[in-house]
Amino acid sequence: MPAVAENYSLGLQVEIGKIDKELKKLWEPGEGAMTRASLMNLAVYSEEPGSLEKNTQLIAKITENHACRALVICANCGPKENRVDAWVSAHCHVSRTGGKQICSEQLSLRLQGPCSELLPSIVFSHLDSDLPFYLWWQAELHDPMDPQLWEWVDRFIYDSQAWKNFSEQFRLVETAQGEAKERLVLCDLNWTRLDKIRYALAQFFDHPASHHHFAEIDNGRIDFAPGFRSTAVLLAGWIGAQLRWHVEQKNGATKIQFTDAAGRKIDIELREKEGEHPIGKISLNSGGIEFSVAHAKCGDLLEVCRGGADENPAPQLMPAQANDLASLMSQELMRGGPHRVYLHAINCVRDLL
Amino acid sequence: MSSAVTDRRYRRFGLPNRRQSVICTDMNRAADQTQPNPLREGISTRAVPQPCSVVIFGATGDLTHRKLVPALYNLAADGELPPAVAVVGFARREKSDDEFRKEMEEATRKFSRQSVRDEIWNTFAQSIFYHQSEFQDESGYESLAKRLDKIDKERGTRGNRLFYFAVAPDQFEPILKNLKAAGLNQTRENSWARVIIEKPFGTDLASARELNRVVRQCFTEEQTYRIDHFLGKETAQNILVLRFANAIFAPLWNRRYIDHLQITAAETLGVEGRAGYYEGAGALRDMVQNHLLQLLCLVAMEAPTDLSADSIRDEKVKVVRSLRHFTQEQVGANVIRGQYAEGAIDGKPVPAYRAEKNVDPKSTTETFVALRLHIDNWRFWDVPIYMRVGKRLPKSGTEISVHFKKAPAVLFNKELSDQNVLVIRIQPDEGMSLRIHAKVPGTSFRVEPVKMDFHYGTSFGKASPEAYERLLLDAMGGDATLFARHDEVEEAWAFIDTLENAWAAKKDAPDLFFYPAGSWGPEAADDLLVRDGRAWRRL
Secondary structure (H helix, E strand, O other): OOOEOOOOOOOEEEOHHHHHHHHHHHOOOOOOOEEEOOOOEEEEEEOOOOHHHHHHHHHHHHOOOOOOEEEEEEEEOOOOOOEEEEEEEEEEEEOOOOOOEEEEEEEEEEEEOOHHHHHHHHHHOOOOOOOOEEEEEOOOOOOOOOHHHHOOOOEEEEOHHHOOOHHHHHHHHHHHHHHOOOOOEEEEHHHHOOHHHHHHHHHHHOOHHHHHHHHOEEEEEEEEOOOOHHHHHHHHHHHHHHOOOEEEEEEOOOEEEEEOOOOOEEEEEEEEOOOOOOEEEEEEEEOOEEEEEEEOOOOOEEEEEEEEOOEOOOOEEEEOOOOOHHHHHHHHHHOOOOOHHHHHHHHHHHHHO | OOHHHHHHHHHHHHOOOOHHHHHOOOHHHOOOOOOOOHHHOOOOOOOOOOOEEEEEEOOOOHHHHHHHHHHHHHHHHOOOOOOOEEEEEEEOOOOOHHHHHHHHHHHHHHHOOOOOOHHHHHHHHOOEEEEEOOOOOHHHHHHHHHHHHHHHHHHOOOOOEEEEEOOOHHHHHHHHHHHHHOOOOOOOOOOOEEEEEOOOOOOOHHHHHHHHHHHHHHOOHHHEEEEOHHHHOHHHHHHHHHHHOOOOOHHHOOOOOEEEEEEEEEOOOOOOOOHHHHHHHHHHHHHHHHHHHHHHHHHHOOOOOOOOHHHHHHHHHHHHHOEOOOOHHHHHHHEEEEEEEOEEEOOEEEOOHHHOOOOOOOOOOOOEEEEEEOEOOOOOOOOOEEEEEEOOOOOOEEEEEEEEOOOOOOHHHHOOOOOOEEEEEEEOOOEEEEEEEEEOOOOOOOEEEEEEEEEHHHHOOOOOOOHHHHHHHHHHHOOOOOEEOHHHHHHHHHHHHHHHHHHHOOOOOOOEEEEEOOOOOOHHHHHHHHOOOOOOOOO
16 A cells, blocks of 8 residues: 555655665555556656655655656755665555546655765656656756756756756756757746746737738837746747847847847837746737736636737637646646757747846 | 649648748748738647638537537637637527527526636627527528628628528528528628538438539539548547558558458437437448448558548548449348337346337337448458447447457467457546456566557547537638548438348348347347357447
8 A cells, every 4th residue: 555645745765775675565465556657767866955845745745647657756966975865755645537546656865965966866767668758847947957967858947947058058958959859849837927928928829810910010018027037038038039030139128129020120128027827928019919827816727818909809718827837837738849949939039038 | 743732632631731931031921811811820720710600500409508608619719719709609599699698608607618708708608699589581691791891890800701600401402592592602802701511411322412413503612521430539639640650550551461440329318309310320320421431442542642632532532432332232230220118228128229219119210220341442342340339338438459460379368268359448537448367467468458448538648529610610721631522422322222121122221129228239230240250349
């Protein structure tokens, strides 16, 4: 019977050399119908004290929709001596079809000592074979980047919104990608935050008859919450990259001026506004028509509206992206394939991030 | 390959358009109306269809309440519908827009797969309208045309119309004729008109041809979407992915390695108030002609040249054309028909079919059919295909099983009777399993079958949309891949007719066997396999 982490405890403490044996014990026959499921190895790396409990709680939520083998790692690089403490547990959820419980294993590790030495060996020895390896890096990246580790990672998940120095951190991300021979898929949760907004904005232009607006957009505005300027810049970068605009100039922190292929100037205003949503609203104006996507009053929906002098606005509600980490991760894990468009967006506004 | 062909390839199955990655880098052509939306690149969700009005004929019926409006609501809630959409219910009963909206709200709260949120419903409800008219009344269609024009102006639905026939087949013709008379079948500049037709597409080959003729007088084949909701199911679509995205199955998928196929569609329900229709149809017309033959096509077809609607349907129709037709004498030996007698389901007594309301006490309508078929093509020649479909069977489920040939009877296999079986579960608990052999732990060499199991519900963090959601969205987006083409329908009827004709013959007609409700059908159905040295798979 699995040691279910219902109260987000770390589960059963085990000796490092007996992790596999203890994991097997979790699945010895017990009461109730339970199925161990795993679609991926998800390693979560943090250097924040107390992160094991916090991340256990996150994994409990993430595994509701994404069965995985979770390796939750908290590293303290201070001590000179290496020490590893380990726990095993399981997160079980009743399946959508009812009745059966679907369980994911979690292995929690507290590493002390020169972390970069320990991490690859610990991770490699506890991966579920043949499943992809996703690494969620919650700490700042620092040199040296261990090539051994990055060669094994399939998707590298991070949140650039929390970075203090974007260019330095992204340089290290690119180093990791280089070590992985470009195979590594970069998954920025700051980009995931924009998923639903990008979708809502894109759908305005699905009809070919609306494509002429691309060449007529003359200005726009993005309202962002304090602390989410980088999210707003990334959103502007996405529009710019996809419409082949180039950054002409930035006017302080409040405006980005782009030029399009025809040399027209497009001003995107960035406005910090109190609010609970990273991006409160985006609007684009084109030939007297406003295309706007804003959070509805109820919060978890987007109000999408196209309006102009001669048009009756037809507002529509669409799902919004929740900003908590569990929701962002669930959304990110649902998406496959390389995120090339993200890199285009980054390259468009890299100097502004 | 031409760019148009490439486009079609990548539009199917909701795949992003491959051209986007190339063409969107050239914004000098952005204003060109043939170009894709550059903001769509990399967004995994499919493009939102063009604004349109969905007109549902039979708006007060069961299908509209249980499936269509809940499906449209779910699409709206998931942000898959265009902002400018209108749903116009068309039916005979007097009703105001508000009364119809209220009815639809109640139905959606009851039948929707996700709970109804007031904010979303209130916005969605503004797009729902009701139009009262008799189906035969020409003036009702003239006023419908005016109303749709008004909705186009007010809601920006751009003259695009999707007509959904959720009515009995005898209403198809008058509705089609009146739509034509009112000019509603005509497409205007930069707009479209499409029609979705619910089964049954005829009752035999002659009536199917006649229906296709009538439809063709109003709508072209490209405008016509014959819906078979089985094809909208995730697992049905996954059959092609299983076969053509996994290299390990391709070499095995032929007569050399496959011993036989089984397709079962079982339900515990009886006729459930559909006696009026079912008495004239029976299990063969109701299930085999459409759902089961469509599933067979997906399992047996060759790889299409691309993922466009016609490429896939070209391959499917070849399977139906290759079905070995029976002579009258062969029907009795290869097709078993049955009817449920009284019995029990889940321990509760249930009446015989003939004792059901509105059923003729001497009815010979079949509620069960078992067939032994052959496909005379290179891949499947001489591979028996056993199909069974029935009401009041012990458990509900639709499955396809591929039974592979036995390993040589040497080493471990001397005593083994089990085969490797790949099971594709269409419903419920959508997924797949593979039965293989494994050594039982211990000092002796005992080999037992074990099952490797994949469940959609367990493996993916996203619930599957209802079949009607997928199919409605496809029709709005102009994707006919998951809809039956006229020739598929006609070929299927040509095959079914030989069976129906044999049963209807005055002389030497095959027997109708009775089976107790709650059993797996008549013994004769078991014999169909026993004489080949096989048995039905236990569900």
